[in-house]
Amino acid sequence: HFKRVTTIHDLHYKLVPEAHFGVRGLGMRLLVPAAVRRSHRLVVPAAMTRDDLIKHLHVDPAKIDVVPQGVRIPEWVERRPDGFVLCVGAKRPHKNVVAVIEAIARMDPKPKLVVTGYRSPYEAVLRERATTLGVELELPEWVDDLEDLYSRASVVAVPSLYEGFGLPVLEAMARGVPVVSSNRGSLPEVAGDAALLVDPTDIPALRAAIERALADPEPLSQKGRRRAEQFSWARTAQLTAEAYRRA
Numbered sequence: 001h002f003k004r005v006t007t008i009h010d011l012h013y014k015l016v017p018e019a020h021f022g023v024r025g026l027g028m029r030l031l032v033p034a035a036v037r038r039s040h041r042l043v044v045p046a047a048m049t050r051d052d053l054i055k056h057l058h059v060d061p062a063k064i065d066v067v068p069q070g071v072r073i074p075e076w077v078e079r080r081p082d083g084f085v086l087c088v089g090a091k092r093p094h095k096n097v098v099a100v101i102e103a104i105a106r107m108d109p110k111p112k113l114v115v116t117g118y119r120s121p122y123e124a125v126l127r128e129r130a131t132t133l134g135v136e137l138e139l140p141e142w143v144d145d146l147e148d149l150y151s152r153a154s155v156v157a158v159p160s161l162y163e164g165f166g167l168p169v170l171e172a173m174a175r176g177v178p179v180v181s182s183n184r185g186s187l188p189e190v191a192g193d194a195a196l197l198v199d200p201t202d203i204p205a206l207r208a209a210i211e212r213a214l215a216d217p218e219p220l221s222q223k224g225r226r227r228a229e230q231f232s233w234a235r236t237a238q239l240t241a242e243a244y245r246r247a
Contacts, residue, residue, distance in 0.1 A: 005243060008042055008049065011049070046189050069165050069167055073225075091115060091123050101130050105133035154214055154217065155178050156168060158180070170231055174225065176225055178217045179196070
């Protein structure tokens, strides 16, 4: 006999199906429900993800352990903001980067937008929208030094329509970068009161939050560092081990 423990990071395949293309989307629709049925315990990174499993896959709450992810706190960070807005993550529709482009288009002056992540078909949509609206957009495919980008970003924007956790929120906070975040999915749970939370479909609100973060970064920077310190990989490891012991 053996016990099966499965970590489920999110329900993207069900709640934002456009996040996965082709075979990957089909695989997720088959594998995730099967893993839920066959596992003795389930590990999720956020309470919201737990609630999604209960609501959409009818999982017994007693079977789920919430294990937040962690972040490494750099001993020393050299901040040299360069005036650009940074989005870290895959170039997929649910990341909602187009909303940041539209928000920046309404600003004067317009900061540059840098969006990391491997290439995807959605990249063409971002380029077209940025060109149409006159927003300077940089789309590096591979980033050799993400630390450098964080150090130079004036604001990190995480406008996702859904996230199972939202690690870039913590990565930015740990480095003192002001964060503007969506108020959906698990993002409020991760960000707490240390980010500016907005409806990701409200372009004027997103614009106002980015402008506020650019104009007065220090309060967010300080709150963010304190918030990030609450999420350690040591705690993640401890809670993971406890989940396996329960199994």
